[in-house]
Amino acid sequence: MNYILYAVPFFFLLIALELLVDRWRGVSTYRLADAINSLSAGVLSTTSGLLTRVVGLVAYTLAWQQLALFELSADSLWVWLVAFVFYDFCYYWNHRLGHERNVLWAAHSVHHQSEDYNLSTALRQTSTGFIFGWIFYLPMALAGVPPLVFLTVGALNLLYQFWVHTRHVPKLGWLEWVFITPSNHRVHHAQNPVYMDRNYGGVFILWDRLFGTFQEELDEEPVIFGVTTPLASWNPLWANAQFYVALWRDAVRAESWWDRLRIWFMPTGWRPADVAAQYPQAKADLSQFVKFEVPLSGAQKVYAVLQFTVYLLGGTYLLAVGEGLSLPALLLGLGWMAFGLYVIGAWLENRPQARRLEMLRLALNLPLAWLTLQLGLLAAQPLFWPLLLAYSLLSLLALWWTPRRMPVPA
Structure with a gap:
C-alpha cells in the first residue's frame, strides 16, 4: 500500500x-x-x-x-x-x-x-x-x-x-x-x-x-531557519544540484588528486586548503539575516499558483499509477514534471527568460500529450484534446495579460 x-x-x-x-x-x-x-x-x-x-x-x-x-x-x-x-x-x-x-x-x-x-x-x-x-x-x-x-x-x-x-x-x-x-x-x-x-x-x-546530539530550544535564542550557504533560488532542480556543484567546483580546483577524491567524504564544510585560500567563502552574519525574496505582482503570483496546481495534480497522478507504467512512460512523466517545475521556479524568480520558457512549456503540451497517449501514460478520453487545448490557450492569454513586476534594485 x-x-x-x-x-x-x-x-x-x-x-x-x-x-x-x-x-x-x-x-x-x-x-x-x-x-x-x-x-x-x-x-x-x-x-x-x-x-x-x-x-x-x-x-x-x-x-x-x-x-x-x-x-x-x-x-x-x-x-x-x-x-x-x-x-x-x-x-x-x-x-x-x-x-x-x-x-x-x-x-x-x-x-x-x-x-x-x-x-x-x-x-x-x-x-x-x-x-x-x-x-x-x-x-x-x-x-x-x-x-x-x-x-x-x-x-x-x-x-x-x-x-x-x-x-x-x-x-x-x-x-x-x-x-x-x-x-x-x-x-x-x-x-x-x-x-x-x-x-x-x-x-x-x-x-x-x-x-550527545540533543539540544533544547532556548527562549533567549530565537531560531533562524535555513542553511549557512543560502540557496537563493526557487528552482527545485538547482536545489538538488547546488551542493554537488559546489563540491565538484572545489574538486576541480584542487591541485591534489587526493583532495579531489576525499572532498566528497570529508566532514561537511571541509575544503582543500589551497582552494579555500584562493576561493574563500564568507558565512552570512545572522544578525543581518534577510530571507531570499523576489518581488512579484499579484497576477504573477496567481498565475504561478494555478500552473503549479496542474503539476501538483500531475505528480499525484503519477504517484497513483506509476507502478504500472513502462520505463519510457515514467521517464516522460518525470521529464514533463522536472521541466514544468523548473519553469515555474524561473517565473517565481522573475527571470527575463521566464515568459519565453513558459511559452515553450505551453507549446510542448500538445506533442507531449500525444506521446503520453502512445506510451500509455494517459488513457484517451473524449474531452481530452478539447480540455488540453483550452488549458493551453487560456494559459497563453493569461500569460499575455499578466503584468510583470520589475525587480527592486538591490
Missing part, C-alpha cells in the same frame, strides 16, 4: 488549517514562493522516486534473502514494534551522517534550504538521497526484518515527521524527553551556531539524548 499517496489529501488539509491558524494568530509563517518551492521539491522527489527507490528496495531484499541471520515473521506484532524502533535507530545514523559528510549533505541539504518553517517544509525532500541512503538500513535486513515490514515502518516514520514542521505547537512537557516534537525539530532546522547539527531522530529523541 502506498501510504504517502493516501496521506496527500491530509497533508494539504493540515496545511490549510495551519494557514487559518496563521490568520487567527496574526502571524505569517508562509511565503508563497517559498512554499511552492518546497512543494515542488517534494513533487520532484516523489515522482523521481518511482524510478530510484528500486535501488534501495532491491539491495534490501537481496540482503534479506541471502544474509539474514534470523527468520522473522510479518505475522508477529512484536516484529513490527521492534522494526519500528529499529528503523528509527537506523534513520538517526542516516540523518546524522547526512549532516556530517559532504556528499551526504549534498543530498539532504534540500530539506533544510527553506528559510521558513511550516508544514510545506516537511514535504521538501531530496531527489538524490537514494544514492547512499539505503546503506544505513541494511542492518534491518541482516536481522531478518521482512521487506514488507521495512517499507511499512519506513512510511510510518516519514508520516510522523510531517506534523513536527510547525511553529504553532509549543513545548510538550514530558513528550520532549521521548519523542521528536515541533520544538526540538525546530532546533534541527536552525542555522544558529548553538542549534546546528542537533536532534536527528525521526520519531524518538532518545537517540540524540543517548549519543
Whole structure:
C-alpha cells in the first residue's frame, strides 16, 4: 500500500488549517514562493522516486534473502514494534551522517534550504538521497526484518515527521524527553551556531539524548531557519544540484588528486586548503539575516499558483499509477514534471527568460500529450484534446495579460 499517496489529501488539509491558524494568530509563517518551492521539491522527489527507490528496495531484499541471520515473521506484532524502533535507530545514523559528510549533505541539504518553517517544509525532500541512503538500513535486513515490514515502518516514520514542521505547537512537557516534537525539530532546522547539527531522530529523541546530539530550544535564542550557504533560488532542480556543484567546483580546483577524491567524504564544510585560500567563502552574519525574496505582482503570483496546481495534480497522478507504467512512460512523466517545475521556479524568480520558457512549456503540451497517449501514460478520453487545448490557450492569454513586476534594485 502506498501510504504517502493516501496521506496527500491530509497533508494539504493540515496545511490549510495551519494557514487559518496563521490568520487567527496574526502571524505569517508562509511565503508563497517559498512554499511552492518546497512543494515542488517534494513533487520532484516523489515522482523521481518511482524510478530510484528500486535501488534501495532491491539491495534490501537481496540482503534479506541471502544474509539474514534470523527468520522473522510479518505475522508477529512484536516484529513490527521492534522494526519500528529499529528503523528509527537506523534513520538517526542516516540523518546524522547526512549532516556530517559532504556528499551526504549534498543530498539532504534540500530539506533544510527553506528559510521558513511550516508544514510545506516537511514535504521538501531530496531527489538524490537514494544514492547512499539505503546503506544505513541494511542492518534491518541482516536481522531478518521482512521487506514488507521495512517499507511499512519506513512510511510510518516519514508520516510522523510531517506534523513536527510547525511553529504553532509549543513545548510538550514530558513528550520532549521521548519523542521528536515541533520544538526540538525546530532546533534541527536552525542555522544558529548553538542549534546546528542537533536532534536527528525521526520519531524518538532518545537517540540524540543517548549519543550527545540533543539540544533544547532556548527562549533567549530565537531560531533562524535555513542553511549557512543560502540557496537563493526557487528552482527545485538547482536545489538538488547546488551542493554537488559546489563540491565538484572545489574538486576541480584542487591541485591534489587526493583532495579531489576525499572532498566528497570529508566532514561537511571541509575544503582543500589551497582552494579555500584562493576561493574563500564568507558565512552570512545572522544578525543581518534577510530571507531570499523576489518581488512579484499579484497576477504573477496567481498565475504561478494555478500552473503549479496542474503539476501538483500531475505528480499525484503519477504517484497513483506509476507502478504500472513502462520505463519510457515514467521517464516522460518525470521529464514533463522536472521541466514544468523548473519553469515555474524561473517565473517565481522573475527571470527575463521566464515568459519565453513558459511559452515553450505551453507549446510542448500538445506533442507531449500525444506521446503520453502512445506510451500509455494517459488513457484517451473524449474531452481530452478539447480540455488540453483550452488549458493551453487560456494559459497563453493569461500569460499575455499578466503584468510583470520589475525587480527592486538591490
